[in-house]
């Protein structure tokens with residue numbers, strides 16, 4: 001009897017397991033349809049969110065000057081920041097008609113850019129930062145080397161490395177850029193003075209070692225370099241060909257605008273808060289450029 005009860009009990013345990021399995025397999029089709037519908041909705045909504053996220057990110061960046069385009073002249077007027085206006089108002093005939101950015105591929109020829117590139121490379125061979133950004137200032141002689149700066153004019157071996165022709169090339173190019181700034185901002189070229197620092201830059205994807213290597217931080221030139229009123233950049237290489245990454249980015253309220261470096265391209269802009277910017281990290285190759293700055297204050301003129 002007890003044997004029979006035990007067998008019955010076992011049988012009932014087995015049956016209950018089988019029943020559970022049956023329930024799972026035979027759940028009503030309506031229930032299964034609901035869970036499938038919920039799952040498919042989750043998949044659709046998440047994909048939509050991903051698409052919206054990425055497209056909104058892309059929409060926030062607009063190419064202002066493409067490397068593949070030959071730009072005769074392209075400008076964008078921006079509202080001058082009060083700081084900038086309050087300062088520049090003291091300087092008669094150097095006050096910009098409008099604050100803006102302007103890009104042109106017609107001021108400096110490819111030959112001139114190549115001549116400058118040879119000068120830059122010759123200079124950087126004497127030094128170079130341990131990190132990803134080096135500068136060479138041929139006015140002061142400052143050159144990045146390791147974690148520091150050296151003065152190339154104080155080194156016996158390197159004193160004569162640059163020829164009169166090199167300095168002449170540099171002078172002609174700076175004059176051309178100065179006249180272009182005067183023309184596009186409607187100011188008197190005789191009231192516009194080259195200022196310091198005016199320098200070659202070399203940027204790579206190397207890991208930064210000192211703060212000077214971190215070229216990708218957003219900044220306002222007027223705050224970084226007090227004497228600047230007009231910043232110009234002359235690019236000596238091509239984005240996407242000589243290097244990847246390294247686009248110049250203007251940060252605006254709703255939209256960032258990029259300038260893709262192109263050999264011989266000159267980008268000029270008023271140096272106040274209206275032109276907050278940064279350079280994207282270079283991801284491969286080497287990016288060469290020249291920063292040529294102008295001031296309205298004769299005290300800061302670079303002779």
Ligand SMILES: O=C(O)CCC(=O)C(=O)O
Pocket residue numbers: 201221233248277278279289291
């Ligand atoms: O090289 C560039 O494109 C920009 C460099 C820069 O922002 C600067 O020199 O202040």
Ligand SMILES: [Fe+2]
Pocket residue numbers: 219220221277
């Ligand atoms: Fe800058």
